[in-house]
Amino acid sequence: MNTTEKARILRKNMTKQERILWTFLRKKNINNLKFRRQYPIGNYIVDFICNEKKLIIEIDGGQHNENKNITYDQERTKYLESKAYKVIRFWNNDIDNNIEEVYLDILKHMDE
Numbered sequence: 001m002n003t004t005e006k007a008r009i010l011r012k013n014m015t016k017q018e019r020i021l022w023t024f025l026r027k028k029n030i031n032n033l034k035f036r037r038q039y040p041i042g043n044y045i046v047d048f049i050c051n052e053k054k055l056i057i058e059i060d061g062g063q064h065n066e067n068k069n070i071t072y073d074q075e076r077t078k079y080l081e082s083k084a085y086k087v088i089r090f091w092n093n094d095i096d097n098n099i100e101e102v103y104l105d106i107l108k109h110m111d112e
Helices: 003-012 016-028 067-082 092-097 099-110
Strands: 036-041 044-050 055-060 086-091
Touching: 003 036, 003 044, 016 036, 016 044, 016 055, 016 092, 016 099, 044 067, 055 067, 055 092, 055 099, 067 086, 086 092, 086 099, 092 099
Parallel strands: 055 086
Antiparallel strands: 036 044, 044 055
């Protein structure tokens, strides 16, 4: 399965936290900028991206605290940054417990 097909499947099976954040990002709700979800870049699929601002937003669950995933995420971020993207990350519990702060943090990065 290629990344485009995998991205399509991921869009249909978003996590609860991804669905919550998507309600804030979709339909140009932030600074009238377009975000896409589950977007392939090279061999990776990012959770959310604003191509105009070269901003990627990742939502991480607890599995991202495991050593093998920490290493994978670091390599992935390094690759994405080499393509001139800025990657910001939030934990699932940030979305669940403090979505307003997440929204403000995203706004801050949109102005950079």
